[in-house]
Amino acid sequence: MGLGKTLQTISLLGYLHEFRGITGPHMVVAPKSTLGNWMKEIRRFCPVLRTVKLLGNQDERKHIREDLLVAGKFDVCVTSFEMAIKEKTALRRFSWRYVIIDEAHRIKNENSLLSKTMRLYHANYRLLITGTPLQMTRLLDILEDYLMFRAYQYCHIDGNTGGEERDAKIEAFNQPGSSKFIFLLSTRVGGLGINLATVDIVILYDSDWNPQVDLQAQHRAHRIGQKKEVQVFCFCTEYPIEEKVIERAYKKLPFDALVIQQGRLAEQKTVNKDVLLQMVRFGAEMVFSSKDNTLTD
Incomplete structure (x- = not known):
């Protein structure tokens, strides 16, 4: 899509190799049609990385497995979704530093064969890159997983939440002495009749292009019955497009x-x-x- 995802990923691997002394092994799993471009771009921008492409018929793959895909002889293995499934026995022998999945929306369905297979691989880190939105409320699901991991009590509302369930969660959160630690909601839903007068901290984790949407979400805490000073924090990653989104939003106001x-x-x-x-x-x-x-x- 021309967003620079491939180059940014190669830059990460190059940084790890040149400045942190981390040579791999890394695995890039991408659509078959893009493997040639991955190989070309790695050779062009970071030729120090020893890259092996795992693709071909049975005999060709046997040669690659036995002669090229050997610990200490390569830094990056580039392979397709199909090969990641077919060659999982060979690929599971390695403890990967990074497993990088291009067009990662392909694994959005956690019950798909590809998604299940990718979870079998041992890796220190997994990097999902995609130009296709998973953003709208997928980020809330990721934050929800983190809260469950930390055993925090929470409420979660997005566009798929039914009316009765929605009202019950709001009431439970606003109860005196409620055990609910945090209320997760999308900014688009946040402007629709939600009263969170017990909230005194608002965190905009992912800003909207429309600043009025963010303001409406903030105003859920500025309600009649609010007894505390409300603090609003806007999280922003320096330099990527997110910074421009917030800049444009402030210009629009x-x-x-x-x-x-x-x-x-x-x-x-x-x-x-x-x-x-x-x-x-x-x-x-x-x-x-x-x-x-x-x-x-």
Whole structure:
């Protein structure tokens, strides 16, 4: 899709090799049609990595297994989804540093043969790369897995939650002395009639392109009955597109205010140039004036 996923992944492997002394072994599992490109890009951008492509008929794969795919003779094994299933016996002999799955939406169904097979491999880390959204609420599922692992009590609402279940979770969370530690909800759902007056900390883990959606989600805590000061934190990873999403969101807010409050500007038939320039600069100054990359009001 031209998002630079392949190059970023190769950069990671190159960094591990050159700066951390971690030479592998790593395994890249990708669609068969992309294996040639993976091999070409690795040779082009990080030729120090010794790469083996596991693909071919039975005789060719036997040669690769016995002569090339030998501990100490390679750094990266590039193979297809089909080969990851067929050659699982040979591939399970290795303890992989990174198992990298390209087009990772293919394993979204945890009951699929590919998904089950990939979970058989021993690896220190697993990297899933995809240009196809798993984001909308899949990230909430990942956070839910973490909360279950830590044995935290929580509530979870997304677009698939039924009305009665939704009301029951909100009521359980707002109960005095509730054992629920955290309330997970998508920003899109967060603006639809949810009252969380007992919440005093709001964390925007994954921001929306539309800043009004984020504001509506925050306002679930700014409700009648709130007795504490509400703190809002917006998590952002430095440098990738997420930073641009937040930057654009802050730039949009003054324009939204202009549209919403246009009735107040009725007397002033036109908005002068200085006002528009001030609005455009507002969001940029909020983003770029912070030296520690933390945005605060």
